[in-house]
Amino acid sequence: MEALKVAEDTGFIPPAPPRAAVSLDRLSVAFDTANGPIVALRDITLDIEDGTFLTILGPSGCGKSTLLRVVSDLVPMAGGNATVFGKSPEQARRGRDIAFVFQDAALLPWRTALENVKLPLEMGIRRGQEIHRSERSPEELLAMVGLKGRENALPHELSGGMRQRVAIARALVCKPKLLLMDEPFGALDEITRDRLNEEILRIWQETGTTILFVTHSIPEAVFLGQKVLMLAAHPGRVKELVDVGLPRDRKLKMRESAEFVRTAARLRELLEEC
């Protein structure tokens, strides 16, 4: 919106936005440990188109979390390059293009659900900086994730699933262009997980946000992802990028469809090879 207006006023035509939401070019990440450096990711080359729902699978310790953390500028790159909407991860982070949902909801226990959702509006905003805001108010976001009426509840008064919903609402408050989710439903029971899976799909369809979603569950990866990225371990590298041939609009019962079963079986094979 802003860019268009600038173009009209000045005659300056901004360069076409890059198509890739996330672009990784021979990206490597290493950690220094007491036993010398560990290569967590090596030579990852990957383009993720804007608007994609990408799920990430792989054996434990293969670098799934590290991949999300390097994209969001929580860990530095050791080699190669990563860009987020054409910017460096740091610029993207400062520009509030990225939101992160952790496995543990990471709510501040002294803040109510609503105050937790508002936290991104109270922190890290430099003087004069304009940040994106969701069209929905924090109250509406809470209602959208099914927590209408619980605005004033403290985190310890909410169930695990509810806390995770608050975390999702908080992630959406700054209208992120890239939503990173690291096993967000890993600690939840299956029924809650199914419901939140449907909810996150609905949010994705509604907002058009690019989502990178790490999971340990093959059915979850297939149900949510348009593509599934399979990583291999030691060192972390791309094993395969699998397309999921299911329509955008998904119903839970599609998990019995032939395409779903076939893709899940293929992923299980790949995972065993890792």
Add this chain to the structure above:
Amino acid sequence: MSIVNEIPDKAAGGSLRELLPSSRIVAPIAVLAAILLVWQTGVRYFDVKPFIAPAPTDVLAVLVSDYPLLLRNFWPTLSEALLGFAVGNIIAVLIAVAFVHNRAVEKAFFPVAVFVNTIPILAIAPILVLIFGNGMTAKVVIAALICFFPTLVNMVKGLQSVGKDALDLAQILSATKNEVFWKIRLPASLPYLFAALKIAATTSVIGAIVGEWIGADVGLGALIIDATFNFRSPLLYATVFVSSGLAVLLFLMVTLLERRLVYWTANPRH
């Protein structure tokens, strides 16, 4: 760090007990009444001399008759304990903040703090009275010193109790160090701080009284010494009773403040 371990226990025990307010109040009162009864009958039955051990009724009589004397000595001790509590805890909190902001400061000063803490307060009290004289200052310093260390340790622990996820979140939001301190670290430290303040509430009274033993004309500590050397045992007992009443009073004040400020009962990391 037994001080720190107190927090989860408190969180776990609170709710069940609050369901049974009657037993919570009635049971201790019954036990206390039984003790007083045994004491009273024991003293009377064995005909113990009052200057060795007065009966509870003798103590009560003095509490009533010498009420103005007790009150006159109550106020100085209260102000010394309160001032010492304030000074000791404020300094401890500020130093804890400095430690958390700067590792080098912590490395340099923490061993010193540990060393100071190993000096028995009874040993250092005469030195402080020599330095600061017979007035109120020495008692305030002693009370402050006795509060200082548990608060320092707990506050450092509390400021560092913030989970990795919360810090990652702050970084994703590009939060400044100041914002992390005020909006995350400081609130997270409050349960730990209050665990230490509850200890300090009672120890600050001990500090003030120890200071008064060594050199003072007024205060509950001075009255204890005076009553002891004049064999006024009922007065001695009454003074001890008032002293612990003072500690209980401070403890209750801290507990009330804690209820207001630390309203999120569950332990942050559970």
